[in-house]
Amino acid sequence: xxxxxxxxxxxxxxxxxxRFRSWIAVARACQLMQQTLTRRLAHLDIKPPHLDxxxxxxxxxxxxxxxxxxxxxxxxxxxxxxxxQLEKRGLIERxxxxxxxxxxxxxxxxxxxVLTEEAMEIxxxxxxxxxxxxxxxxxxxxxxxxxxxxxxxxKEDRELS
Amino acid sequence: xxxxxxxxxxxxxxxxxxRFRSWIAVARACQLMQQTLTRRLAHLDIKPPHLDxxxxxxxxxxxxxxxxxxxxxxxxxxxxxxxxQLEKRGLIERxxxxxxxxxxxxxxxxxxxVLTEEAMEIxxxxxxxxxxxxxxxxxxxxxxxxxxxxxxxxKEDRELS
DNA sequence: TGCTTTTTGTTCATCCTTGTACAATCATGT
DNA sequence: ACATGATTGTACAAGGATGAACAAAAAGCA
Numbered sequence: 001x002x003x004x005x006x007x008x009x010x011x012x013x014x015x016x017x018x019r020f021r022s023w024i025a026v027a028r029a030c031q032l033m034q035q036t037l038t039r040r041l042a043h044l045d046i047k048p049p050h051l052d053x054x055x056x057x058x059x060x061x062x063x064x065x066x067x068x069x070x071x072x073x074x075x076x077x078x079x080x081x082x083x084x085q086l087e088k089r090g091l092i093e094r095x096x097x098x099x100x101x102x103x104x105x106x107x108x109x110x111x112x113x114v115l116t117e118e119a120m121e122i123x124x125x126x127x128x129x130x131x132x133x134x135x136x137x138x139x140x141x142x143x144x145x146x147x148x149x150x151x152x153x154x155k156e157d158r159e160l161s
Numbered sequence: 162x163x164x165x166x167x168x169x170x171x172x173x174x175x176x177x178x179x180r181f182r183s184w185i186a187v188a189r190a191c192q193l194m195q196q197t198l199t200r201r202l203a204h205l206d207i208k209p210p211h212l213d214x215x216x217x218x219x220x221x222x223x224x225x226x227x228x229x230x231x232x233x234x235x236x237x238x239x240x241x242x243x244x245x246q247l248e249k250r251g252l253i254e255r256x257x258x259x260x261x262x263x264x265x266x267x268x269x270x271x272x273x274x275v276l277t278e279e280a281m282e283i284x285x286x287x288x289x290x291x292x293x294x295x296x297x298x299x300x301x302x303x304x305x306x307x308x309x310x311x312x313x314x315x316k317e318d319r320e321l322s
Numbered sequence: 323t324g325c326t327t328t329t330t331g332t333t334c335a336t337c338c339t340t341g342t343a344c345a346a347t348c349a350t351g352t
Numbered sequence: 353a354c355a356t357g358a359t360t361g362t363a364c365a366a367g368g369a370t371g372a373a374c375a376a377a378a379a380g381c382a
Contacts, residue, residue, distance in 0.1 A: 014281045015220065022300040023194070023288050025307035030191040031234050032314040033184070049368075059176065066330060073192050078369055080332050102330040102377050120175045127184050130310045139183040142303055146186035149291045153193040210338075227360060236340055241362055243338085263347050263360040 033130065040122050044115060049074075049082060051123065054108065054116040057092060062105045064097075091115060194291065201283050205276060210235075212284065214243060215269065215277040218253060223266045225258075252276060 014020040037048050046054070052072050056063065063071075065079045083106070086092045091112035097103040108116060131139070175181040198209050207215070213233050217224065224232075226240045244267070247253045252273035258264040269277060292300070 014216070014285045017285060017288075018297050018300050018304070019288050019292055020285055022304035022307070025304045025311065026187060027191055027194070028234060029307040029310045029314070030188055032311055032318075033188070035234070036314050036317060047368085055175070064330080073189060073196070075370055076331065077333080077371075081368075100330085100378070104331075124175050124178060124181055127178075127180050130313050131180055131306075132309060132313050134306055134309065136179050138302065138306055139180050141299065142306060143179070143183035143186045145292075145295055145299055145303060146183075146190040148293060148295065149190045150186065150193055152291050152293050153190070153197050156197060157193075208338085225360080237361065238341075238363085239339060261348070261360085265361070 033126070036130075037123060037126055040126055041119060044119055044122075046115070046119060050086060051116075051119050053079075053082060053086065054091065054112060055120060057106055057108045058113065058116050058120075061107050064103050064105060066103075068106065086112070194287070197291075198284060198287055201287055202280060205280055205283075207276070207280060210239075210243060211247060212277075212280050214240075214247065215252065215273060216281060218267055218269045219274065219277050219281075222268050225264050225266060227264075229267065247273070 015024075034048055037051075041047060041051060049072075053068065056068055056071055060067075060071075065083065066076060069076045069079045083092065083094065087094055090109055093107050093109055094104045095107070097105055176185075195209055198212075202208060202212060210233075214229065217229055217232055221228075221232075226244065227237060230237045230240045244253065244255065248255055251270055254268050254270055255265045256268070258266055
């Protein structure tokens with residue numbers, strides 16, 4: 001009659017575990033969010049990965065490619081593929097560092113800043129839309145859970161390197 | 162001194178909005194989860210997309226490629242690329258339907274079922290690990306929030322078609 | 323100083339994902 | 353029955369992400 005008995009029955013399928021079901025929902029929501037954001041950004045001719053980059057350049061002017069890749073949880077080679085595109089479009093600038101000639105410091109151009117602000121408004125509008133007026137406290141709770149998970153998973157990452 | 166005054170100041174940057182910060186955390190957690198799962202599944206020679214397919218075949222035997230693609234929120238062409246691989250490896254079977262010759266009905270082979278069970282254990286273990294003993298009620302609350310978002314975003318999807 | 327190791331960014335091959343165009347089959351309406 | 357439109361799966365080209373191999377530059381150390 002207690003919890004242990006109930007959970008020791010035959011139905012040990014993953015989708016019967018609350019945590020599993022919950023995580024599947026999170027993953028699907030992320031997926032849908034990406035797809036919807038892709039559609040809403042289409043007229044600006046950028047995609048979510050580009051926006052991630054632009055937002056970080058907006059916040060952290062002069063960041064390096066390495067730091068940027070680490071923040072976005074992607075490989076350095078990914079930045080090497082995407083950043084030249086944004087540079088050619090005149091949205092960002094890459095300047096070599098005087099002290100360390102390996103480093104390229106990134107910053108937004110005026111045009112890049114304008115486009116980033118426009119895109120960020122689209123993203124925040126989408127986030128507000130999709131949350132459908134859910135209470136802020138729920139968001140805070142979710143953020144805490146997610147940040148705990150991120151910490152755990154990042155620790156596993158470090159240990160492998 | 163009240164909340165309204167505080168939030169009406171100059172700092173209308175997205176990352177000052179609780180919902181925005183919360184969603185970024187969700188997205189990053191998903192990303193990390195995928196990467197970690199990829200590593201933990203490597204020795205089975207499958208990746209998260211394959212596991213998604215296998216789990217759905219495990220649950221819904223005889224599903225069609227179309228239905229599978231819809232459940233996974235991916236395009237039909239994606240299934241056309243991945244399923245032949247799994248079929249060649251002897252993990253799944255594709256049989257034509259008698260009544261509707263367009264349809265291919267999918268099912269797991271014995272080997273596929275074994276591998277799926279093994280992979281599902283890895284995934285549930287990872288989910289449990291990463292949640293670090295967080296209370297089940299929190300997971301349920303998160304699941305509810307995410308499912309509400311999914312409903313909203315899916316509705317926008319339908320309206321576009 | 324000179325040698326080794328580490329860090330930073332690029333290049334390349336590979337795979338995943340998408341969208342479009344297409345062929346086959348079915349459903350619908352006349 | 354027959355023409356039209358919808359649905360299902362495939363083929364192909366294009367773009368994004370990854371990891372490994374690589375060159376240049378810096379840091380550590382004898």
